[in-house]
Amino acid sequence: MIAIIKYNAGNITSVENAVRRLGYPCLVTDDIDEILRADKVIFPGVGEAKSAMIYLKERELDDVIQSLHQPVLGICLGLQLMCSHSEEGDTACFGIFDARVKKFPPGEIVPHMGWNNLSDLRSPLFAGFGKEDTVYFVHSYYAELCAQTIATCNYILPFSAAMQRDNFYATQFHPEKSGSVGENILHNFLRL
Amino acid sequence: MLKKRIIPCLDIKEGRTVKGVNFVGLRDAGDAVELAKRYVQEGADELVFLDITATVEKRKTLTELVRRVAEAINIPFTVGGGISTLEDAQAIIRAGADKISLNTSAVDNPELITGIADQFGNQCVVLAIDTKLEENGEWMVYVHGGRTPTPLRTLDWAKEGEKRGAGEILLTSMNNDGTKSGFAIDITRSVSEAVNIPVIASGGAGSLEHFADVFRETRASAALAASIFHFGEIPIPTLKHYLQEQKIPVR
Numbered sequence: 001m002i003a004i005i006k007y008n009a010g011n012i013t014s015v016e017n018a019v020r021r022l023g024y025p026c027l028v029t030d031d032i033d034e035i036l037r038a039d040k041v042i043f044p045g046v047g048e049a050k051s052a053m054i055y056l057k058e059r060e061l062d063d064v065i066q067s068l069h070q071p072v073l074g075i076c077l078g079l080q081l082m083c084s085h086s087e088e089g090d091t092a093c094f095g096i097f098d099a100r101v102k103k104f105p106p107g108e109i110v111p112h113m114g115w116n117n118l119s120d121l122r123s124p125l126f127a128g129f130g131k132e133d134t135v136y137f138v139h140s141y142y143a144e145l146c147a148q149t150i151a152t153c154n155y156i157l158p159f160s161a162a163m164q165r166d167n168f169y170a171t172q173f174h175p176e177k178s179g180s181v182g183e184n185i186l187h188n189f190l191r192l
Numbered sequence: 193m194l195k196k197r198i199i200p201c202l203d204i205k206e207g208r209t210v211k212g213v214n215f216v217g218l219r220d221a222g223d224a225v226e227l228a229k230r231y232v233q234e235g236a237d238e239l240v241f242l243d244i245t246a247t248v249e250k251r252k253t254l255t256e257l258v259r260r261v262a263e264a265i266n267i268p269f270t271v272g273g274g275i276s277t278l279e280d281a282q283a284i285i286r287a288g289a290d291k292i293s294l295n296t297s298a299v300d301n302p303e304l305i306t307g308i309a310d311q312f313g314n315q316c317v318v319l320a321i322d323t324k325l326e327e328n329g330e331w332m333v334y335v336h337g338g339r340t341p342t343p344l345r346t347l348d349w350a351k352e353g354e355k356r357g358a359g360e361i362l363l364t365s366m367n368n369d370g371t372k373s374g375f376a377i378d379i380t381r382s383v384s385e386a387v388n389i390p391v392i393a394s395g396g397a398g399s400l401e402h403f404a405d406v407f408r409e410t411r412a413s414a415a416l417a418a419s420i421f422h423f424g425e426i427p428i429p430t431l432k433h434y435l436q437e438q439k440i441p442v443r
Binding site: 011013014017018020021047048106107108109110111112113114115116117134136138139140154155174176177178179180182183 | 193194195196197232237262263266267268285286287288289290310312313314315316359360388389390411413414443
């Protein structure tokens with residue numbers, strides 16, 4: 001069973017639909033036992049860092065997520081909350097990845113919205129990813145490059161498009177919204 | 193490199209697609225979910241669904257369609273048309289839409305932009321602006337599907353929308369819409385340079401060159417069209433191939 005962590009931010013239905021299209025049973029839940037029992041956990045989200053963190057803390061999900069031993073995939077805000085700190089609402093995050101989350105500099109078009117390339121791929125998540133392939137991003141804050149960066153994207157400046165530490169994986173882009181390329185990345189995670 | 197987006201727009205009435213020419217005279221162009229899937233296969237970068245149903249059961253029908261679309265496709269899509277309350281937006285987003293497009297309701301109640309942005313993030317709110325060049329040379333904002341003039345100047349309204357929390361602007365030139373004479377370069381350039389959120393150019397696409405022109409001559413991040421895609425006049429793969437040859441970054 002794949003558990004998708006339910007929280008107050010954004011479009012979680014899309015993640016659920018994508019997992020189901022790949023043929024995996026899944027449930028959207030904030031129940032701690034169900035999350036602990038799952039084979040894999042997806043921690044999705046778009047929305048605002050501070051209110052998401054408050055929501056997770058109220059339900060003790062922040063500690064639960066960090067204690068998981070099965071493969072975990074953070075998506076978008078999920079990736080940012082797995083970093084050390086976010087400038088969005090000056091929010092202390094999990095600190096799984098040694099990177100800070102910053103706002104894109106002013107004067108440029110933000111959010112970074114649309115399809116972009118990836119480089120410096122260093123993970124089985126990207127098995128089958130072609131040189132010209134693109135994935136869909138939508139975000140106004142970015143995670144710095146760090147030792148756990150497994151894919152880099154360039155928009156205004158280079159940033160972490162994906163990260164991994166032990167069983168924790170995360171993508172800044174939306175694999176569930178990135179066509180067949182994204183579906184393949186999601187499938188690579190689900191097959192880990 | 194971030195790609196310029198090509199976005200087919202599907203006008204929806206009671207679950208089926210229609211397209212107005214200059215906002216009047218509708219033609220049926222097929223089932224919404226099937227058409228959406230075809231566009232995804234062809235390489236559309238996003239889709240926009242604009243609901244023009246005017247019945248009381250509208251919201252239920254639209255929510256059901258959004259649910260079916262979300263199950264069927266794996267690229268982002270925006271839903272607009274008569275979304276006038278936070279509750280409407282919540283229902284559509286929970287059914288699986290990525291973004292909500294606001295037009296008349298944002299002019300009537302600009303707080304709605306902020307309300308949806310606060311709850312779901314700025315990236316969820318697309319401010320749709322129908323603009324018309326008046327005889328005095330001003331581009332003015334129109335509402336109610338282009339039937340009602342407002343005292344708002346297009347540039348002012350775009351900037352206010354950004355300030356209130358819109359994450360993107362969908363700018364449709366009524367003078368160009370349905371004419372196939374090209375996008376309105378001047379107002380698209382002005383708006384895209386006045387704001388720092390993505391602008392989608394809309395209205396007037398009739399040839400491959402029109403897309404290259406709008407991307408070269410303005411700061412637009414995306415271009416939207418309907419009938420030329422629906423009736424196969426410009427297949428999306430042909431358009432993408434052409435833009436690539438023109439050194440415009442596309443997926």
